[in-house]
Amino acid sequence: MSERIEADLCIIGAGSGGLSVAAGAAQMGARVVLLEGGKMGGDCLNYGCVPSKALIASGKHAHAMTTGAPFGVTPVAPQVDYAAAKDHVAAVIAGIAPHDSVERFEGLGVRVIQEYGRFISKTEVQAGDAVIAARRFVVATGSSPFVPPIPGLDAVPYETNETIFDLRERPEHLIVIGGGPIGMELAQAHARLGSRVTVLEGLKAFGKDDPELAAIALERIRAEGAEVAEGAMASQISGKAGAITVETKDGATYSGSHLLMAVGRKVNTDGLDLDAGGVAYDRDGVKVDAGLRSVSNRKVYAIGDVAGGLQFTHVAGYHAGIVIRSALLGLPAKARTDHLPWATYTDPEMAQVGLTEAEAREAHGNALTVARTEYAENDRARAEGRTTGLVKVMVVKGKPVGASIVGAQAGELIQVWALAIANGLKMSAIANMVAPYPTLGEVNKRAASSYFTPKLFDNPWVARIVRLVQKF
Template structure:
């Protein structure tokens, strides 16, 4: 067995692990990177990249069917396999950025094997024994497969297998109405499949319910059957004919089954107990600096650290880790400024507190300002008037923003910046935006906060009258 001593051992070559490895190596640290599966992790191979590529193909098909703007739509021929070729091309185009060759060129020693701890400062990976000053667990997560009776006898898909499917599903049944389930539901409906979504609780359950209802109404109008409160009791059937039975005895039959009920952290097989590391809800238990309190050599980032499961969170964590390990500077992870987006049409985006959460925290101090897409000139010109922004404000500072509508994922970035830097609403109101753009929606929301203070204030009117005398 080859023995290796290094400054930093990164476990997992997903987005967060790659960011730590690249940053540390380029700053002069000796870095070992372990990856037992695919470089790029879930985001490149099974998540963000392939899903958005498939959604792009679906959007094209949907647009071509529409009679709008004086242009007559019509029947569309969808080549499902060719759409999957587009997905594969997108992955292949990005893949070199995450490749073993690139990282070895940066000076990272890449070992293509799974690792397991053998002590507080040692790991084994393949034929290598690694001793490191610091370890970063960046193993990400995988699809959760719930213990549904009959599931072991029925073929099913997850986000790790659906992008390999080459034949168009006749009728896709999706269990789970979170972001993954609903994105794939809309993509497949627009690509010509019948789609049924079963959700045990509420669809878009983590988002503002008022805004979620707008997105769900559009999806149902496109012919997607979304059944809420449908707790799955069992599945049965076989290839091409799968039946899902709910606890109220309703039965739904389709050709394919997609499980999208959540994620589980990939910590099995790491033998973290041998390193004295505590596990909490399947993830590494860490403090605010993303460090194990029971083994100070070990950090965890992204999904492996528990909490919010997004690629951009893993990258944010990576920056904090580099700051601490490489520069010896303190860093604490925050969550109040982290945005998230579901890339359905319309998009649904959130940063900070929802209205319900903000009311629970701030009570009567909370002001909620709104602005509809229907009053934005660019949205009117492009026919994208379904949507609204809500901004939660306390003492002149935004504490959350919720957006449903076209390019919500782009618009939410202004509010992510505001929350990250604790800006006031006056900073957004002072921003000059080009006309006509959807970006004006953000500025008009800020204007909606100050409008009543200016136009409905007797004091302001008295001052104005006084000034006019001079």
């Protein structure tokens, strides 16, 4: 006998976005059902953001032991215990997991069903033996690694971000197919932990980033010993565990002990029976309007990766707020993208919000001004030997429309520009900010100030006014 459950809100997927909606809705008094057949916390906690940053931290500590000479510290070769590094990864996940647990959400009043959900009608979803009839549904199923149909790949062992964090023995030579953020982050981390690393990218590494910034990050990664081959499209894979060979379309071959597939993501719509729910979708995910509502079934919302667009945990969290305002409070709410930042956690880091320089030039032409400053002009960066990097801010009519940063703590520094763009602040707001000295944060203030430099110091009218005032 199946159980029938009446709810105000049924959420399919307990990743970052789904959990945010569930917590907010339950605490606001809604009857909430949360469905998850996999791990609570989704990709971010178990396979993505959290484990990757933990492994990157291990690599950073190993790298620091080899780079102390300029500071009077004799470099030493680190003794890396790869399995212990993975223990660190597991410990970080375990420390965060209670916040995303079934027990916590049941304590908030959420009915958690640990089964995958699928639509059986426009108003019902089935999960295991339960049928949930809800006023509103939220599809928050996220995305998974995309594995392209490269000839021979199905006959050799390979890793994805969903399996590599379980690997206990350090790869002797890791071949990474894909030069995007996931591939490059894990490539540098493994190189620092003692693996030989080769990255094969069919087009350009960091292809979605500002090319000037990408070149700076790539130079550092290559200098640390990772081989990055661009324009190297994999065409054939062969071998066996411990001896895998990748042939590229130009006839080159690369051999290594392990293979990591990091060529992108695919949205998780399989198994949802969206057709039965009258929910329109395509390969990019559920088709939604500006309010993240299904264009074909107004009872259904989609958030995060499965809604299309930027695939980041913080975007899913942002989407959750949109849905809560709309579905629970009945308030008008539309998602925007111009203020959404992202970061790549290589060393140096890269971060972006709004338009890149190329995008801004195409959109605004001669109305665009690019303000920029180098990390080398920052005293804290000099003190710490972290002078590689720059900040670029795209400005139109005195307001930032985009910012690009490469360098130490770029993911932290981009937040000032995300705040400015989200709230329509002018460059003067950043220039007027008083930053403590010496901090890396001063690079943002310097970038803002550089926008006004030609207006103040290269302006003959300013000089005339100054001379006039001095006569009194």
